[in-house]
Amino acid sequence: LEYRMVNGQLxxxxxxxxxxxxxxxxxxxxxxxxxxxxxxSGDKEQVVLLLKQLFDMNFSDExxxxxxxxxxxxxxxxxxxxxxxSDTLAYRRLTEGDIHPVRFLLSCKTTDxxxxxxxxxxxxxxxxxKLERSDHSEQLLMQIQACIQANYADPNMxxxxxxxxxxxxxxxxxxxxxxxxxxxxxxxxTVVRMDHAKKLMSDxxxxxxxxxxxxxxxxxxxxxxxxKKVEGITPGKYRESITKCERRIL
Numbered sequence: 001l002e003y004r005m006v007n008g009q010l011x012x013x014x015x016x017x018x019x020x021x022x023x024x025x026x027x028x029x030x031x032x033x034x035x036x037x038x039x040x041s042g043d044k045e046q047v048v049l050l051l052k053q054l055f056d057m058n059f060s061d062e063x064x065x066x067x068x069x070x071x072x073x074x075x076x077x078x079x080x081x082x083x084x085x086s087d088t089l090a091y092r093r094l095t096e097g098d099i100h101p102v103r104f105l106l107s108c109k110t111t112d113x114x115x116x117x118x119x120x121x122x123x124x125x126x127x128x129x130k131l132e133r134s135d136h137s138e139q140l141l142m143q144i145q146a147c148i149q150a151n152y153a154d155p156n157m158x159x160x161x162x163x164x165x166x167x168x169x170x171x172x173x174x175x176x177x178x179x180x181x182x183x184x185x186x187x188x189x190t191v192v193r194m195d196h197a198k199k200l201m202s203d204x205x206x207x208x209x210x211x212x213x214x215x216x217x218x219x220x221x222x223x224x225x226x227x228k229k230v231e232g233i234t235p236g237k238y239r240e241s242i243t244k245c246e247r248r249i250l
Contacts (some may be wrong), residue, residue: 006016013141025068027075039083039122042130047122055115069114070106076118077105084125123169140166141180144173145188152192152218159185195232201239 030052038046053225058064058072081102104121108114121239147165151157162185175183193215212223227235 018139023076025055025064025072027072029146032075035122036083037077039126039142041242042126042127042133044123044126044130047126051115051119051122055111059111059114069111072113073105073108073118077102078126080105080118080121137176140168142177144177144185148189148192150188152196153214154217155216156191157216171243190226190230193217194227197227197235198231198238204239209236 031050035047038050058069064072105117108117116191119197143166144162147162148157151161151165154161158176159170163173166173177183177188181188197211197215200206200214206214208218208224209220212218212220215223217223217226224235227238229240233241
């Protein structure tokens with residue numbers, strides 16, 4: 001009856017069919033590392049592919065013993081715990097409700113269950129990491145934007161200064177911001193500065209030089225050049241358009 005685990009639901013087994021010579025199961029370190037990396041990166045398709053390859057290698061010729069089948073399940077359970085205990089939030093998401101991952105895996109009684117149950121758990125783990133990465137990305141993006149909004153008037157505001165504030169390498173911040181927001185960090189900083197400059201221009205008492213300094217530029221000539229590049233007109237022309245609009249309203 002033990003051989004139902006590796007031979008499926010068949011009710012009759014012949015002695016010569018269950019004399020096994022195989023004394024080990026297939027689960028190389030390379031496959032385990034790939035599985036760990038795919039789960040942590042949220043790559044669910046690759047997780048399924050790796051598990052399918054793993055089970056095909058072990059069960060395709062029905063030469064594995066029930067004992068070795070259980071050993072494989074223990075190994076898969078151990079890998080899953082190694083992945084999940086490295087991240088408390090992901091582990092908490094996986095174990096919500098009454099599911100106990102190890103008991104769930106070790107309750108398998110047939111080959112089909114031995115594939116389906118680990119697959120379900122590993123996919124849930126991958127989804128947990130994917131959700132966490134999404135949450136982390138959103139939080140980090142908000143931190144970067146908030147830091148720029150708070151320090152845009154500092155003429156030294158740059159990728160390196162942002163890196164010091166957030167304690168993250170400049171290379172990572174630059175690549176992350178481009179990938180998530182779709183624009184370069186310097187372009188975003190420039191847009192923030194121009195938006196604040198346009199608000200200040202409604203005050204006729206402020207000169208371009210004063211506004212330039214208030215939005216992080218040490219030279220009004222640089223400010224004027226950047227403003228024209230972004231807005232398509234000079235600060236003077238922009239102010240004229242504001243004045244005309246105000247007159248029309250009056």
